[in-house]
Amino acid sequence: MENMNESAPILKVEHVKKSFGDLHVLKDISFDLKAGEVLSIIGPSGSGKSTLLRCLTQLETVDGGFVQVDGKDMVVPTLRQAQGPLGSGPAVKYAPAKTLREIRLSTGLVFQNFNLFPHLTVLQNICLAPVRVLGDERKDARAMGRFLLKRMGLEGKENSYPCELSGGQQQRVSIARALAMNPKILFFDEPTSALDPELTGEVLKIIKKLAEDKMTMVIVTHEMAFARDVADKVIFMDGGVIVEQGTPDHVFRESGNERLAQFLSRFSKA
Amino acid sequence: MSDLSNLLPILWGGFCTTLAIFGLTLLFSIPLGLLIAVLKMSKWRVVRYPVSFYISVMRGTPLLLQIVAIYFGSYYLSEYAGVDFSFDRFPAVIVAFSINYAAYFAEIFRGGIQSIPKGQYEAAYMLGMTRTQTFFRIILPQVVKRVVPASANEVITLVKDTSLAQVIAVTELFALAKKQQAAYASIYPLFVAGVFYYVANLLLSVLFAYVERKLNYYK
Numbered sequence: 001m002e003n004m005n006e007s008a009p010i011l012k013v014e015h016v017k018k019s020f021g022d023l024h025v026l027k028d029i030s031f032d033l034k035a036g037e038v039l040s041i042i043g044p045s046g047s048g049k050s051t052l053l054r055c056l057t058q059l060e061t062v063d064g065g066f067v068q069v070d071g072k073d074m075v076v077p078t079l080r081q082a083q084g085p086l087g088s089g090p091a092v093k094y095a096p097a098k099t100l101r102e103i104r105l106s107t108g109l110v111f112q113n114f115n116l117f118p119h120l121t122v123l124q125n126i127c128l129a130p131v132r133v134l135g136d137e138r139k140d141a142r143a144m145g146r147f148l149l150k151r152m153g154l155e156g157k158e159n160s161y162p163c164e165l166s167g168g169q170q171q172r173v174s175i176a177r178a179l180a181m182n183p184k185i186l187f188f189d190e191p192t193s194a195l196d197p198e199l200t201g202e203v204l205k206i207i208k209k210l211a212e213d214k215m216t217m218v219i220v221t222h223e224m225a226f227a228r229d230v231a232d233k234v235i236f237m238d239g240g241v242i243v244e245q246g247t248p249d250h251v252f253r254e255s256g257n258e259r260l261a262q263f264l265s266r267f268s269k270a
Numbered sequence: 271m272s273d274l275s276n277l278l279p280i281l282w283g284g285f286c287t288t289l290a291i292f293g294l295t296l297l298f299s300i301p302l303g304l305l306i307a308v309l310k311m312s313k314w315r316v317v318r319y320p321v322s323f324y325i326s327v328m329r330g331t332p333l334l335l336q337i338v339a340i341y342f343g344s345y346y347l348s349e350y351a352g353v354d355f356s357f358d359r360f361p362a363v364i365v366a367f368s369i370n371y372a373a374y375f376a377e378i379f380r381g382g383i384q385s386i387p388k389g390q391y392e393a394a395y396m397l398g399m400t401r402t403q404t405f406f407r408i409i410l411p412q413v414v415k416r417v418v419p420a421s422a423n424e425v426i427t428l429v430k431d432t433s434l435a436q437v438i439a440v441t442e443l444f445a446l447a448k449k450q451q452a453a454y455a456s457i458y459p460l461f462v463a464g465v466f467y468y469v470a471n472l473l474l475s476v477l478f479a480y481v482e483r484k485l486n487y488y489k
């Protein structure tokens with residue numbers, strides 16, 4: 001939102017590759033995202049969606065390609081990649097630790113299984129990092145925590161422990177925890193997959209509200225209707241490559257791609 | 271019964287020594303055990319291997335032998351190798367108990383640390399927390415809860431193990447009780463000493479049950 005240059009992407013991903021041993025999980029991933037946009041990533045399980053998010057949030061390192069977040073280069077290809085297999089040394093170079101940390105602080109991640117801190121109350125979960133990492137005043141952090149909880153529809157749950165909450169409530173706390181760090185991009189890895197079906201709605205509603213508030217988000221999801229409604233842009237991944245990308249209308253209606261049609265047909269039947 | 275009024279002050283003195291061994295051992299072995307646990311999980315083999323060896327020796331040989339080895343080992347070293355240092359009896363006992371119990375605690379703590387899901391580290395990492403912050407604010411508090419039951423067993427065993435100190439003539443509770451047994455020609459002093467041990471452990475059990483209940487505020 002505060003980006004001066006409206007058209008400059010806040011997230012730039014070019015030719016990203018990632019292998020686990022001989023398994024090429026990401027083969028050649030390129031896309032970009034502007035501030036305030038929402039990107040949905042869909043695709044069969046095992047197609048590399050989580051790995052992509054983990055690479056972009058630095059939980060994994062890439063083996064090739066270029067990633068830029070909010071104007072800062074996170075990882076760039078080295079000469080070797082340009083020279084082909086004859087060169088030696090690593091194919092990518094990561095930014096210095098300080099830059100990587102800055103980038104990490106500008107990205108948030110909401111996990112499939114929440115990963116809340118079980119020994120801390122809801123409010124402590126939310127305030128810990130703002131106080132300890134950003135150096136906020138405890139009083140301010142708590143006020144912001146309460147404000148965020150209200151936005152998440154969790155008023156009065158400040159002093160509960162995660163184990164006392166439903167899955168949907170826990171996921172909303174984890175969204176609040178991520179938002180408390182004031183990230184520029186928020187990543188979601190199947191935020192409703194661990195929830196009972198009747199609890200997915202409350203979480204999806206919150207994410208939609210964030211989209212209306214122009215939060216930049218990248219959302220991996222199996223909720224097709226949600227993926228279509230919330231997104232400005234949709235990516236369909238299969239086998240470590242982006243098979244199709246474009247507007248929701250393009251991906252969900254106009255694309256004639258066979259793999260995509262086959263994938264989507266599984267959901268329309270259900 | 272007039273026996274008891276003579277006996278109690280004597281045994282009480284021994285019990286104080288027992289308590290000192292107990293307290294000092296816990297004081298040193300718990301932090302040391304935590305350090306050893308962390309070292310054993312090091313990514314460097316040069317750190318991991320010696321630590322594993324140390325743990326296996328401590329667990330694979332009798333504590334009794336270790337006490338004797340440390341006391342007489344340091345004695346012979348100073349006598350014959352010209353090293354100007356040897357342990358007195360009591361410090362030797364504390365050192366032997368501490369490094370022995372540290373090995374046991376280390377294995378308990380390592381199990382506890384490794385039982386914390388990876389997602390906890392990842393969540394902390396995404397929030398920008400340093401490794402130190404993550405360990406002390408996220409991991410360790412959860413480890414404490416998980417290791418309390420197993421640690422309680424060790425602590426209760428320690429109360430009884432203190433009687434091994436008599437092997438190098440440290441006058442703890444059991445050593446004194448045995449001497450009194452000879453003097454009185456009666457098993458009675460041993461019985462009283464047993465009551466001391468038993469009551470101490472009863473109190474510890476109550477304490478640990480309380481701590482476990484206190485830590486039950488989350489799952």
Ligand SMILES: Nc1ncnc2c1ncn2[C@@H]1O[C@H](COP(=O)(O)OP(=O)(O)O)[C@@H](O)[C@H]1O
Pocket residue numbers: 020023025043044045046047048049050051052
């Ligand atoms: N840490 C890892 N080590 C080895 N293989 C992995 C690892 N993480 C993911 N994979 C493999 O990479 C592939 C893609 O996984 P993932 O990114 O989780 O897919 P998705 O999220 O689309 O279901 C799978 O075959 C998975 O088994």
Ligand SMILES: [Mg+2]
Pocket residue numbers: 049050051190
């Ligand atoms: Mg996944």
